[in-house]
Amino acid sequence: MELNRISDCVWEIPKTGAMRVPGRIYADRRLLDIAKGDKALDQVVNVATLPGIVKWSLAMPDIHWGYGFPIGGVAAFDLDEGVISPGGVGYDINCGVRVCKTGLRFEELEGKHKKLVNALFSAVPAGVGGDSAIGRVSKVDGARIVTEGARWAVENGYGVPSDLDHTEDGGRMPGADPAAASDTAFRRGLGQVGTLGSGNHFLELDRVTDVYGPEAERVFGLRPGDVVLLIHCGSRGFGYQICDENVHDFVKIAGRYGIDLADRQLACAPASSPEGKRYLAAMACAANFAWVNRQVIMTLAGKAMTDCLGKTVEPELIYDVCHNIAKIEDHDVDGVMKTVIVHRKGATRAFPAGHPLTPAKYREVGQPVLVPGDMGRSSFLLTGLPGAMKETFGSTCHGAGRLASRGEMNRRMAGVDIQGELAALGVTVRGKTRSSLAEEMPSAYKDANVVTEVMETAGISKRICKFVPFAVVKG
């Protein structure tokens, strides 16, 4: 595949064949070589063929092979002439991350890591078949959850009103219509509110090890040695079902709208069509479900830490981001402001300082962005930079990006003392199964330090703090 160098960390796939726009990849040479190792770049090309795409089909440096869209993909489509693609959002709608201050200092937890991990593991259901700690919610509450989002959680004792100010979209995506979500989606989801799931979802305590400027303390109140709580999960079976049903329906109707699909998983419909609008209304329901899920987990984790330590721990939400979502936003397209649907599949919104959609508390520095790395090395708090609005539809990376498959990790870790290896890194970990830990070992991922550095060099996002995990729960 032909790749033209735009800068040290931006590469362009020229427009050829059925591509409507060029592709652009954010990567240094090493990350680019990794991306060439699977079919992720072919997927960037396939996305570029979809109707109504504007400017570029983008890939962030954590790109890896997904289906349809690559993971780490960003694409914006004209609202009137473009498409909406459920696969371009992903099955786990509004999978995302939140980071909370705990008021704890790392040094005061010496000798208590194992006890804390066990307390968190017991309090927050995780893994296969984990039943909700708050019980199966009623259909009435289900309809409120998917309509009101995080506000439902706060009204029911899960968190405080200021949490809403510190959540993307205030924890409630507008346009949600429960009638657009099937009974099956509700059946899958109602018993899963407040559950972590499995795969790469996690709950962990990290310590702040590095700060990269005075705003870390002045704006975010974070100093080296502070302990933060990170939560990574999404909309559970409710969102999976909405994606599944809409991909299935859109595969069938693409031809009716004259859409030629390079891959069935790219199934899409005009955003202005009845089907497109219905998916957007259902997707908003799932986004709201996910915010409730993370809000409930945060509360369960706070209670578990309080009981474990014998002192009150009330997690204070710094920010909560989505990284599997489609958003209707205004962006500059070739000098003209246009309303577009930005698909971020494994990518995070990163609006710069002064953007009106950034909460007042953070407006002077830009929207907070959370980039979880792996359970042995580091995660980062970032903020958006002006380059994001010029180049990436206000988007940046979402994680470190997977390097090795799950099967490969299970083979590599056969016979290895996983807990011992992580203990050597200062990490106490508990997972539902041995394989769930093996598959998530640090070597399965790229280095989040390198990935976030690329986006900083490109002028897209800037690192504020580095977090290093010490107590980890995996599904």
Added chain:
Amino acid sequence: MAPFTFFDHTGDIGVDLSAPTASGLFSLAGLALFEAIADTSGVRPMVVRKLQIAADSQEELLNRFLSALLVIFDDERLLLPHVAIHEMDGRSLRATAAGERFDPELHEGRTELKAVTWHALHVSRQNGLWTARVVFDV
């Protein structure tokens, strides 16, 4: 060739299946789905669920069939690896799936599946052998 083999797909799991008959292939696919979720070797056929699926193609039929089994697991926590296809043509099937409720004390959980994807999905018959490939989102 083993009746089914899991293969690597970066963050997810794929499975290749083969069987002498289409109904055998679909039964195996059901078993493979539950084997990805948990070790089903000790799962007894205590409860039965009936399934009736219609589709426009054999591939869609397999996708819808497996998706229906996955919904049952998420909704009722039932592992149903004992799958019998009673009637089947290229566009519809009638089946029963038997098993028991997932109990983490009795059954080793493996991974949660989010969905049965369309990625690389195929069903075909060559030289008298039915084969299929399915990728599950993890």
